[in-house]
Amino acid sequence: MAKMNMLHAINSALDITMNEHPQACIFGEDVGYFGGVFRATSGLQEKYGKHRVFNTPLTEQGILGFANGLAAFGAPALAEIQFADYIFPAFDQIVNESAKFRYRSGNEFNVGNLTIRTPYGGGIAGGLYHSQSPEAYFAHTPGLKLVVPRNPYQAKGLLRACIKDDNPVIFFEPKRLYRASVGEVPEEDYTIEIGKAEVVKTGSDVTLLAWGAQMEIIEQAAAKAEEAGISCEVIDLRSILPWDVDTVAKSVVKTGRLIVSHEAPITNGFGAEIAATIQQECFLHLESPIARVCGLDTPYPLALEKEYVPDALKVFAAIKKSVEF
Amino acid sequence: MTNPNNISLNISHALKFIDSHALDIPMLTILGDNGEVLDGAQAPDIDKETAQRLYETMRFIRLLDERMQAAQRQGRVSFYMQCLGEEAAITASAAALKQDDMIMAQYREQAAIAYRGFTLEQFMNQLFSNEKDLGKGRQMPVHYGSKELHYLTISSPLGTQIPQATGYAYGQKLKHIDKETGKLDSEIDNVTICYFGEGAASEGDFHAGLNMAAVHEAPVIFFARNNGYAISTPADEQFKGDGIASRGVGYGIKTIRVDGADALAVFAATQAARKIAVENGEPVLIESIAYRLGAHSTSDDPSGYRSKEEEAAFKANCPIERFRKWLLKQGWLDEKEDEAAKDKIREDILAAVKVAEKVQKPALEELVSDVYDTPIPALQKQYEELKEHIKQHPDAYPVTAGRIK
Numbered sequence: 001m002a003k004m005n006m007l008h009a010i011n012s013a014l015d016i017t018m019n020e021h022p023q024a025c026i027f028g029e030d031v032g033y034f035g036g037v038f039r040a041t042s043g044l045q046e047k048y049g050k051h052r053v054f055n056t057p058l059t060e061q062g063i064l065g066f067a068n069g070l071a072a073f074g075a076p077a078l079a080e081i082q083f084a085d086y087i088f089p090a091f092d093q094i095v096n097e098s099a100k101f102r103y104r105s106g107n108e109f110n111v112g113n114l115t116i117r118t119p120y121g122g123g124i125a126g127g128l129y130h131s132q133s134p135e136a137y138f139a140h141t142p143g144l145k146l147v148v149p150r151n152p153y154q155a156k157g158l159l160r161a162c163i164k165d166d167n168p169v170i171f172f173e174p175k176r177l178y179r180a181s182v183g184e185v186p187e188e189d190y191t192i193e194i195g196k197a198e199v200v201k202t203g204s205d206v207t208l209l210a211w212g213a214q215m216e217i218i219e220q221a222a223a224k225a226e227e228a229g230i231s232c233e234v235i236d237l238r239s240i241l242p243w244d245v246d247t248v249a250k251s252v253v254k255t256g257r258l259i260v261s262h263e264a265p266i267t268n269g270f271g272a273e274i275a276a277t278i279q280q281e282c283f284l285h286l287e288s289p290i291a292r293v294c295g296l297d298t299p300y301p302l303a304l305e306k307e308y309v310p311d312a313l314k315v316f317a318a319i320k321k322s323v324e325f
Numbered sequence: 326m327t328n329p330n331n332i333s334l335n336i337s338h339a340l341k342f343i344d345s346h347a348l349d350i351p352m353l354t355i356l357g358d359n360g361e362v363l364d365g366a367q368a369p370d371i372d373k374e375t376a377q378r379l380y381e382t383m384r385f386i387r388l389l390d391e392r393m394q395a396a397q398r399q400g401r402v403s404f405y406m407q408c409l410g411e412e413a414a415i416t417a418s419a420a421a422l423k424q425d426d427m428i429m430a431q432y433r434e435q436a437a438i439a440y441r442g443f444t445l446e447q448f449m450n451q452l453f454s455n456e457k458d459l460g461k462g463r464q465m466p467v468h469y470g471s472k473e474l475h476y477l478t479i480s481s482p483l484g485t486q487i488p489q490a491t492g493y494a495y496g497q498k499l500k501h502i503d504k505e506t507g508k509l510d511s512e513i514d515n516v517t518i519c520y521f522g523e524g525a526a527s528e529g530d531f532h533a534g535l536n537m538a539a540v541h542e543a544p545v546i547f548f549a550r551n552n553g554y555a556i557s558t559p560a561d562e563q564f565k566g567d568g569i570a571s572r573g574v575g576y577g578i579k580t581i582r583v584d585g586a587d588a589l590a591v592f593a594a595t596q597a598a599r600k601i602a603v604e605n606g607e608p609v610l611i612e613s614i615a616y617r618l619g620a621h622s623t624s625d626d627p628s629g630y631r632s633k634e635e636e637a638a639f640k641a642n643c644p645i646e647r648f649r650k651w652l653l654k655q656g657w658l659d660e661k662e663d664e665a666a667k668d669k670i671r672e673d674i675l676a677a678v679k680v681a682e683k684v685q686k687p688a689l690e691e692l693v694s695d696v697y698d699t700p701i702p703a704l705q706k707q708y709e710e711l712k713e714h715i716k717q718h719p720d721a722y723p724v725t726a727g728r729i730k
Contacts, residue, residue: 023500056540087530
C-alpha cells in the first residue's frame with residue numbers, strides 16, 4: 001500500500017493498462033508530455049512513447065471518433081476529455097456510435113475496448129463551463145456504462161474494471177477531489193466490480209445515497225444527523241449505469257426513508273430515476289417521500305456557488321424533514 | 326530559426342490574396358467514352374481476373390439496384406438506396422485494395438461489399454431484416470456490415486465513420502511502429518478506406534477525421550464521392566472553393582481528383598494511394614467526380630430539384646458501359662455470355678427475394694442482446710416482463726409469440 005491522491009491512483013491504473021497491452025493508447029488534449037491539465041497522465045509519454053500517449057488536436061468529436069475506430073480495431077482506447085463540460089461536441093460519437101456499435105452490427109463489431117475519462121463537477125470556482133455533471137445525459141443511452149469514484153482507492157480499482165469491461169464506459173472523475181482526497185492504495189493491480197453500490201456506513205433511520213464528490217457531502221450530513229440522534233445508512237452508488245437497485249432497495253426497506261443527492265440540476269437528473277425505481281420497489285416500506293437534494297435548474301454559477309450546491313446543511317435539513325414527516 | 330506556427334516561412338512584400346481555385350486541381354481520366362485508353366494516359370496494372378470481377382460486381386449491383394428499387398415500390402422492402410452512376414468509383418476503389426483492408430462506408434457503397442464477396446442471400450437477409458441478417462434485423466435496409474469481409478456495419482448518422490477510420494487505421498499502423506525509434510519497422514500490411522459523400526464533408530467529423538489523420542499519420546484513404554447532390558442540395562450550396570480535393574491539401578494530405586465514372590482511373594488512383602499509405606504510413610484523399618444518377622433514396626424524388634436534361638447528359642456517360650467497352654477491346658469479355666449472365670442474375674435476384682421475405686424475423690431475445698456484452702440487470706428484468714406479457718397476449722405479437730420458450 002502507498003499513500004496516493006486520486007490523480008496518482010488514476011495514473012497507476014493507466015500505467016498498468018499500458019504495460020498490459022502493447023497497443024493501448026492514451027490520447028486527448030494536452031495529455032502528452034504535459035501530462036494533462038490535471039497531470040493525470042504525467043510520465044506516461046516518457047515511458048510508453050509518443051505513439052501510444054499523445055496530444056490530439058482540439059476536437060472532442062475527433063477524439064471520440066478516433067477512439068471508436070481504434071477500439072473497433074481492437075486496441076484499448078483510453079480517451080480523455082479535458083473537462084466533462086466539453087464532452088458535448090463528442091455527444092454524437094458517444095451516443096450514436098460508441099453506445100450502438102455492438103447492437104446495430106449484430107455483434108459483428110464492438111467498441112468494448114473504449115474507456116472515456118473526464119473530470120466532472122464543481123467546487124473549484126470553475127463557473128458554468130468547468131463545473132458540470134453531465135452523467136444524466138448519458139444515463140439515458142443504452143449501451144454505455146457510467147462509473148464515478150469517490151476516493152483514490154475506488155478510482156484505481158474502478159478505472160481498471162472499466163478498462164477491462166467489454167463495453168464502452170465513461171469514467172467521471174470528481175476533479176475537486178483530485179488532490180484533496182488522499183488514501184492508501186495498493187500499488188499492484190486490483191478491480192472493483194462495476195454495477196455494485198457500496199454501503200459505506202450502516203444505519204437504521206434514513207438512507208443517504210450519492211456518488212463521486214457528493215459522497216463527502218452526505219457523509220458530513222450523516223455526521224450532523226448522528227449528533228441529532230438520527231442514524232443514517234450511507235451508500236455510494238459508484239456505477240450510474242448499470243445501477244445497483246438491489247442494494248439501495250434493501251437499505252430503504254430497512255430504513256423506510258431515502259435521500260438522493262447529486263450536483264447536477266434536479267429536473268431529470270439521475271436522482272429522478274432512482275426515486276421512481278425505489279418507490280416502485282419499496283412502496284409499502286416508505287415512511288416518507290423520497291427526497292432529492294440536488295443542484296438548481298440553472299447553469300452552474302460562479303459567484304453564488306455556495307448557495308447553489310447541495311451542501312451538507314441542505315442534506316441535513318432534508319434528513320430532518322424526512323424523519324419528521 | 327524555430328517555426329512554432331508550422332507554416333512555410335515565405336516572406337512577401339506584396340499585398341496578395343490567394344484565390345480559392347489557385348491550385349487548379351486536375352482530374353485523372355484514363356478511359357475514353359469508347360473504352361479506349363486516352364492519349365497520354367496509361368492503363369493501371371490490373372489483371373484479367375480482377376478486371377472481370379470488377380465488371381461483374383458493377384453489373385450485379387446495377388441489376389440488384391434496379392430490382393430492389395422496384396421491390397420498394399411494390400412495398401416489399403421499406404427503403405432502398407441505389408449507387409446508380411457511381412458503380413465504377415466504388416467498385417474500382419474496392420478492387421484496388423487487399424481483401425482484408427478495412428472498409429468504412431457511408432451507405433451507398435454496396436458495390437464494395439459485393440466485390441468482397443457478400444452473397445446475394447446475405448444482401449436479401451439484410452434488406453428483409455430477417456433472422457439470418459448479420460445485423461439481426463436492427464437497422465434499416467442497406468445498412469450492411471460483415472466482420473468476415475472487413476466491412477464495418479453502416480450507421481445512419483452522416484460522417485461519423487470519418488474520424489473512426491482514422492482511429493482504425495492508426496491501430497493498423499501501430500502494429501508496425503518500433504517502440505524505441507518510433508519509426509515504422511516494417512511495411513504496414515493493411516489500410517482503411519473511408520467513403521463519404523461531398524455532403525458529409527460539411528460535417529464536423531470530416532474536419533476532425535482528416536485533421537487527426539494528417540497530424541497522427543494514419544494510413545487511411547479518404548474517398549470523397551462528389552456526386553453533385555446531398556439529397557436535394559446541390560454541391561454549390563454545400564461548399565465553396567475547389568471541391569473536396571482542395572480541402573485535403575489544406576489538411577496536409579496528399580490528394581488526387583479522379584473521374585469517378587472511369588473505373589481505370591479510380592483503380593489507378595486507389596492503387597497509388599494505397600502504396601503511399603503503406604509505405605509512408607500517412608493518409609491520402611481521393612475525390613471522385615461522378616453523378617448520382619438515381620434518387621438519394623426511395624424517399625426522395627429528384628424531379629423536384631433537377632432537370633431531365635441534366636440527368637440525361639450524365640446518363641450518356643455510363644461507367645459500366647465505358648469499362649465494358651475496354652474489356653471487350655482487351656478480349657476479356659464475351660458479349661453473348663454477358664447478356665445470358667444478366668438474365669440469370671435477374672432470375673436469381675427474384676428467387677432470392679422470394680426466399681428472404683419468407684424467412685422469419687429475429688427471435689425476441691435479439692431485442693435485448695448486444696446492447697451490452699451481456700444484458701444488464703435492468704434490461705434482463707424488462708425482457709422477462711415483456712416475455713410474460715407476450716405469453717399472455719400471443720395473438721397481439723404473432724411474430725414472436727409462438728417461439729418464446
